[in-house]
Amino acid sequence: xxxxxxxxxxxxxxxxxxxxxxxxxxxxxxxxxxxxxxxxxxxxxxxxxxxxxxxxxxxxxxxxxxxxxxxxxxxxxxxxxxxxxxxxxxxxxxxxxxxxxxxxxxxxxxxxxxxxxxxxxxxxxxxxxxxxxxxxxxxxxxxxxxxxxxxxxxxxxxxxxxxxxxxxxxxxxxxxxxxxxxx
Amino acid sequence: xxxxxxxxxxxxxxxxxxxxxxxxxxxxxxxxxxxxxxxxxxxxxxxxxxxxxxxxxxxxxxxxxxxxxxxxxxxxxxxxxxxxxxxxxxxxxxxxxxxxxxxxxxxxxxxxxxxxxxxxxxxxxxxxxxxxxxxxxxxxxxxxxxxxxxxxxxxxxxxxxxxxxxxxxxxxxxxxxxxxxxxxxxxxxxxxxxxxxxxxxxxxxxxxxxxxxxxxxxxxxxxxxxxxxxxxxxxxxxxxxxxxxxxxxxxxxxxxxxxxxxxxxxxxxxxxxxxxxxxxxxxxxxxxxxxxxxxxxxxxxxxxxxxxxxxxxxxxxxxxxxxxxxxxxxxxxxxxxxxxxxxxxxxxxxxxxxxxxxxxxxxxxxxxxxxxxxxxxxxxxxxxxxxxxxxxxxxxxxxxxxxxxxxxxxxxxxxxxxxxxxxxxxxxxxxxxxxxxxxxxxxxxxxxxxxxxxxxxxxxxxxxxxxxxxxxxxxxxxxxxxxxxxxxxxxxxxxxxxxxxxxxxxxxxxxxxxxxxxxxxxxxxxxxxxxxxxxxxxxxxxxxxxxxxxxxxxxxxxxxxxxxxxxxxxxxxxxxxxxxxxxxxxxxxxxxxxxxxxxxxxxxxxxxxxxxxxxxxxxxxxxxxxxxxxxxxxxxxxxxxxxxxxxxxxxxxxxxxxxxxxxxxxxxx
Numbered sequence: 001x002x003x004x005x006x007x008x009x010x011x012x013x014x015x016x017x018x019x020x021x022x023x024x025x026x027x028x029x030x031x032x033x034x035x036x037x038x039x040x041x042x043x044x045x046x047x048x049x050x051x052x053x054x055x056x057x058x059x060x061x062x063x064x065x066x067x068x069x070x071x072x073x074x075x076x077x078x079x080x081x082x083x084x085x086x087x088x089x090x091x092x093x094x095x096x097x098x099x100x101x102x103x104x105x106x107x108x109x110x111x112x113x114x115x116x117x118x119x120x121x122x123x124x125x126x127x128x129x130x131x132x133x134x135x136x137x138x139x140x141x142x143x144x145x146x147x148x149x150x151x152x153x154x155x156x157x158x159x160x161x162x163x164x165x166x167x168x169x170x171x172x173x174x175x176x177x178x179x180x181x182x183x
Numbered sequence: 184x185x186x187x188x189x190x191x192x193x194x195x196x197x198x199x200x201x202x203x204x205x206x207x208x209x210x211x212x213x214x215x216x217x218x219x220x221x222x223x224x225x226x227x228x229x230x231x232x233x234x235x236x237x238x239x240x241x242x243x244x245x246x247x248x249x250x251x252x253x254x255x256x257x258x259x260x261x262x263x264x265x266x267x268x269x270x271x272x273x274x275x276x277x278x279x280x281x282x283x284x285x286x287x288x289x290x291x292x293x294x295x296x297x298x299x300x301x302x303x304x305x306x307x308x309x310x311x312x313x314x315x316x317x318x319x320x321x322x323x324x325x326x327x328x329x330x331x332x333x334x335x336x337x338x339x340x341x342x343x344x345x346x347x348x349x350x351x352x353x354x355x356x357x358x359x360x361x362x363x364x365x366x367x368x369x370x371x372x373x374x375x376x377x378x379x380x381x382x383x384x385x386x387x388x389x390x391x392x393x394x395x396x397x398x399x400x401x402x403x404x405x406x407x408x409x410x411x412x413x414x415x416x417x418x419x420x421x422x423x424x425x426x427x428x429x430x431x432x433x434x435x436x437x438x439x440x441x442x443x444x445x446x447x448x449x450x451x452x453x454x455x456x457x458x459x460x461x462x463x464x465x466x467x468x469x470x471x472x473x474x475x476x477x478x479x480x481x482x483x484x485x486x487x488x489x490x491x492x493x494x495x496x497x498x499x500x501x502x503x504x505x506x507x508x509x510x511x512x513x514x515x516x517x518x519x520x521x522x523x524x525x526x527x528x529x530x531x532x533x534x535x536x537x538x539x540x541x542x543x544x545x546x547x548x549x550x551x552x553x554x555x556x557x558x559x560x561x562x563x564x565x566x567x568x569x570x571x572x573x574x575x576x577x578x579x580x581x582x583x584x585x586x587x588x589x590x591x592x593x594x595x596x597x598x599x600x601x602x603x604x605x606x607x608x609x610x611x612x613x614x615x616x617x618x619x620x621x622x623x624x625x626x627x628x629x630x631x632x633x634x635x636x637x638x639x640x641x642x643x644x645x646x647x648x649x650x651x652x653x654x655x656x657x658x659x660x661x662x663x664x665x666x667x668x669x670x671x672x673x674x675x676x677x678x679x680x681x682x683x684x685x686x687x688x689x690x691x692x693x694x695x696x697x698x699x700x701x702x703x704x705x706x707x708x709x710x711x712x713x714x715x716x717x718x719x720x721x722x723x724x725x726x727x728x729x730x731x732x733x734x735x736x737x738x739x740x741x742x743x744x745x746x747x748x749x750x751x752x753x754x755x756x757x758x759x760x761x762x763x764x765x766x767x768x769x770x771x772x773x774x775x776x777x778x779x780x781x782x783x784x785x786x787x788x789x790x791x792x793x794x795x796x797x798x799x800x801x802x803x804x805x806x807x808x809x810x811x812x813x814x815x816x817x818x819x820x821x822x823x824x825x826x827x828x829x830x831x832x833x834x835x836x837x838x839x840x841x842x843x844x845x846x847x848x849x850x851x852x
Contacts, residue, residue, distance in 0.1 A: 005446040006383050013693070014244030014318035016374070017383040018390075021442070023435055031431040038424035039664060045420040047657040053416035054480060058754030058765065065566070065756060085765060 059089045066151030077125035080158035090159030093152050097144070106163055107170025111141060114160055115168040123164075123178025129157040213784075213817060214743025215274045218285035222273070225283060225359060227266040229504045233367045234262070234301060236511055237324050240374040241305065244320055245312035251304050258300035265294050273743075280740035280776050281352050283359050284338050291339040298332035309696035316693040319390040323370030325696070326398055326703050327362050333708070334358035341775065344726075346768040347718040349409060349777035350418070354711060357405035364499055365467075366397060368507050369436055372460065376443045379456045379514055385442035391689055393436035398703055399646075400425050400432060402710045408781055410483040411753040413768040417653070419480070421714060426478025433471035440464045455530035459510035462538060466502030473498060485560075488749055488783035490582070491552025494545045501541050501593055509533065509600055516604045522611030529603045536596030540589045547585030554578055560757040568760050572786040577813050628691050630698035638688050639702065641674035650713050726773035728847055730830040735844025738827060738837045739778070742819065747784035750848065763790035763849060770849070785816055790849030800842045 001009040006019035044051040052060065062085070080086045094106070101111035112120060120139065121131040132153045135143030145153055242249055249255055269286035278285045286294075305328050309317065338355035377384045384390070403425035406418045441464050444457060451457050473495050476482045486492070517524045524530065558578060561569040570578075633639075648667035652660035678687065692698055726733065739745070752758050752766045759765060766789045771777060795803070799810060804822065807814040822837040829835055 003383050006385055006443075009383055010387060011690070013316045014246070014314050014321075014374075016244070016318060016377045018387040019383050019385055020388050021386040023386075023389055023438065027431060027435060027438070030434070034427050034431045038427045041424045041427070042420050042653075043657070043661060043664075046417040046653075047660045049657075053419065054411045054484075055416070055754045055765070058756070061756055062759075083764065084767070 059085060062086070063089060063149065063151035063155065066154050067149050068151075072126055072129055072154065074125040077129060077154060077157050077161065080154060081125075081161040083158070086155045087159050087162055089152070090155035090157070093148060093156050094159055097148070098156070101141070103170060105168055105170075106160070107168040109171070112174045113168070113171040115163055115166045115170065116173045117165050117167070117177055117179070118173035118175045119178045120175035123176075125157060125161060128160055129154060132156055214746045215276065215278075215741075217743060217746040218273045218278065218283075219270045221283060222269050222285065223266065224500055225364065226269075227263075228508065229364055229368075229500070230262060230266070232504065232508045232511060233327070233363065233371075234258070235515075236371045237301075237305070237327075237367060239515060240320055240371060241308050241324060244314065244318045244374060245308050246314045247308050247312045249304065250307035250311055254300050255304050258297055258304070261293060261297040261300065265290055265297060268293075276741040278741050278743060279339075280743075280745060280778065281338060281355070282745075282781065283356055284335070284352075285743075288339065288341075291335070295332055295336060295339075298328070298335070302328045302332075306696070316690065317696060317699065318373070318693075319384075319387075319394060320370040320374045321696075322394050322693075322699060322703075323366045323373070325700050326394075326707070327367040327370075329700065329704050330358050330362035330366075330707055334711075343719065343777075344775040345724060345772040345777060346413060347715075347721060348775060349412075349414075349771075349779050350406065350715055350718045352777060353408050354402065354405045354715060356408065357402060360496075360499065361397065361401040364504055366401075368504060369393075369397075371507060371511060372440045372464065375456070375510060375514060376440050376460055379454070379460065379510075380444050380447045380450070382443060382446055385439050385445070389435055389439040393432065393439060395706070396428075396432040397436075398706045399710065400428050402707060403714060404429055404478065405714070407478045407483075409779070410478070410480060411487060411755075412751050412779060413766050413770070418714065421653075423478055423480065427475060429478075430471050430475035433474075434468055437464045437468045437471070453527065455513040455524070455527060455534065456510050458531075458534050459506045459513065462534065463503050463506035463510060466498055466506060466541070470495070470498040470503060484753070484755060485556040486552040487556075487753070488781070489552035489555045490548045490579070490586075491556070492781065493586075494548025494552065497541070497548070498545050501537075501544065505541075505593070505597075506537065509537070512600065512604060516607055517611070519613060520608050520611030521614040522607060525603050525606040525610065529599055533596045533599045533603070536592050536599065540592030540594075540596060543589030544586050544593065545589075547582040547589060550585070551579045551582035554582070559761070560755070562757065562760075568757060572761070573811055573813055576784075576815060628694045628698070630695045630701065633688070633692050633695055633698040634701060636688055638674065638678065641670060641677075645671045645674070646709065653713075724769075724772035726775065728773075729843070731835060731840055731843045732847045733844075734827045734829050734835060734837075735840035735842070738822065738841045739844055740776075742822075742841075744788075745778050745780040747782060747816070748786070748788045749780035749783050750787065750789040751779040752787055752789045758787070762787045766790075785814075788845065788848055792846045792848050792850045797842050797846060800845055801838060804838060804841070 001017070003009055003017075003019060007021060008019060009017045010020040011018055041051075045053060066080075066086075094102075095104075098106075098111075101109055102114055103109040106114040108114070112118075117123070119127070121127055121136055131141070132148075133143060133145035133150065135141045137143075144156075148156070238249060238255060265286070268290050272287060272290070273285045277287045279287060279291075284291070305324060309321070309325075334355045335358075338351055343351050373384065373390065376382075404422050406414055406422035407426045410419055410422060441461065444451060444461055447454075447457055451461065477486070477492070477495060513524060513530055555575050555578070558570045558575040563569050645667045648663045648670065652663035652667070655663060692702075728736070750766070750771065752762045752764065754765045770789065771779065803810045804819040806818055806820070807816040819838075819841075822841060825837045826834045827837045827840055829840075
């Protein structure tokens with residue numbers, strides 16, 4: 001049986017005759033595009049991490065915002081150290097860039113132990129920050145301000161503020177003991 | 184025609200009252216009333232459409248009379264009772280606090296019982312049928328009867344907390360939309376479009392693709408309502424991927440319906456049934472495209488929590504389901520009462536009122552959503568937020584009026600239809616429908632042979648490869664996905680290249696209701712298991728709140744605060760500037776139920792503790808306008824006098840409890 005509009009009727013079920021037409025060609029293109037986008041979403045995001053997830057993107061935005069922020073003070077870095085996400089970002093940057101010299105747990109290797117209370121370049125939050133940004137060329141520590149950006153350096157400093165004074169067994173103390181001045 | 188069908192057709196008219204009542208009493212607050220509106224629209228109005236339609240359609244497609252009219256009648260009355268009970272108890276403050284499932288557990292159980300009554304009849308019709316094969320509509324009905332009750336019960340179980348509960352709620356909401364608002368109504372289109380048009384179905388093969396694609400893909404998109412929330416990246420990526428795939432798949436089904444109407448010629452301009460059908464399919468396409476947009480991270484970032492979602496869901500509820508309600512009623516009522524429709528002109532007027540009303544509604548909400556989304560993120564040169572929350576709400580006064588007028592026009596159109604149908608009924612007499620119910624025994628395939636077959640094996644292998652790709656490392660996952668794609672193509676090729684003389688595997692599958700049901704259940708639950716299992720495996724955390732704070736949480740749920748307030752600060756600088764640090768899954772780990780919420784008619788409350796003192800909160804709750812100019816929040820003066828029992832003895836004013844709860848939100852335990 002042939003219907004003039006729908007073409008051949010292939011079957012009748014439940015009293016309803018059915019043709020068997022294909023979808024238009026443009027639909028197939030749409031389908032392949034959607035399939036490619038779906039696969040791309042998965043592979044680009046969860047598999048290869050080319051496209052950052054919402055939280056990672058936020059952390060990057062935030063670091064960029066810190067980058068352009070004005071004056072750095074002890075209070076500002078101390079409050080950053082109470083911020084879970086800032087510390088998380090700082091810790092990630094530390095693991096990537098700093099462990100070669102300072103050890104996986106910052107217990108010290110070529111560079112000094114960062115988990116004790118002793119500091120070569122001063123232990124005030126702004127001093128730690130300045131050490132990271134400018135480096136200590138004389139001691140072999142490179143400046144990180146250019147490579148990481150000021151925002152990330154602040155977060156690394158914030159991370160270090162959260163791990164110091166734990167006294168992990170590692171390299172013996174170097175530099176001077178630092179304690180906050182009583183208010 | 185069986186009396187059960189007749190009573191259900193009347194039930195649709197009864198349900199209209201339930202659906203429309205919520206707009207009337209202004210004394211009841213929005214938070215308590217919103218569930219009545221959503222519940223009545225989804226479960227009373229569309230529910231009665233779905234059940235009436237399925238009972239009517241299945242008898243004809245299966246060529247069998249309703250086997251258990253009394254059970255159908257019991258199903259009908261139990262369903263109306265549940266709808267009425269929910270509509271009364273939720274405004275009285277009995278609420279579970281879960282979206283689209285606010286009614287308390289006794290009603291949950293009664294609803295489950297109603298589903299069983301429905302399933303008994305559907306299964307009996309399939310078993311006793313005189314038609315050898317199951318038509319595509321029946322597949323969709325089977326999927327509905329399996330999916331909705333299963334996720335209803337999972338969601339009703341009070342065992343999940345925090346992010347796990349948020350995921351279960353999302354899956355339930357997705358099941359309610361896809362297998363209640365969409366799938367069974369698609370089934371009705373597959374029956375009504377060829378029948379009312381008097382034309383053959385456009386394509387059998389598109390129907391197969393459409394059905395299995397929806398059963399396999401729809402659920403995976405569930406977390407899209409939680410995009411940018413405290414959900415792992417992989418779950419969000421899955422939701423986006425599935426949501427994007429759904430767009431062409433839903434479009435394919437809508438095209439199948441629209442192309443079936445080809446050749447109906449002049450009747451498409453005069454017959455109200457065909458006109459409403461075509462418009463409903465058009466709005467489904469619009470809804471699908473809008474859904475594809477909303478499922479992207481960028482769009483969700485811009486309009487998440489705004490009125491945009493309101494526009495989106497009404498596109499489905501009013502545009503798709505509402506128009507299908509009209510199409511089915513304009514078709515059924517004259518036939519059930521053996522007469523002609525009283526006025527075709529009135530039906531035409533209804534179509535215009537409904538279309539204009541709907542478009543006004545939806546465009547208003549898109550405008551409102553985009554406006555508010557842009558205002559929420561606006562910042563000045565110094566990096567400060569430009570607008571207070573109240574200012575962003577005040578900016579919406581024009582679109583909000585657009586919504587009211589559009590909704591009113593739609594309602595007026597609906598009343599025109601009710602009057603038209605009432606007059607039609609008055610001039611006719613109820614008649615039994617006529618159709619061939621031949622008592623033939625039909626040859627059936629054995630379900631085991633159908634299940635242990637190549638297509639099932641290929642599909643299972645492809646799915647296993649895709650899930651494997653999700654678990655494997657990056658490089659291996661590409662390989663697995665490529666193998667999956669090749670295998671799928673080979674499977675399709677093998678099906679295409681078969682001998683055209685013999686019945687295909689799918690044609691054989693259609694002779695076994697049992698095999699079909701097993702495959703639908705497998706497809707649905709394997710997806711749910713793969714996506715939900717990683718969450719459900721976590722043991723729920725303890726709730727660290729004090730008894731008074733916990734009582735305040737009950738007040739928060741009973742008053743429906745979550746209808747307007749989220750507790751989920753998303754990872755954007757402008758949200759952190761407004762509400763505080765980004766929410767993490769740990770913040771709400773002990774929450775039972777999860778109260779992340781989906782709408783921000785008012786500001787987010789995830790870290791509201793300490794933002795104001797207790798005195799401010801009490802003044803604000805008594806009369807919001809005294810402290811927040813132009814706020815749209817209702818007064819909660821009545822909480823002062825009402826008492827609530829505190830766990831461990833004693834009682835307190837509900838006001839004190841609620842304020843105590845608000846003052847712990849965002850404080851670390």
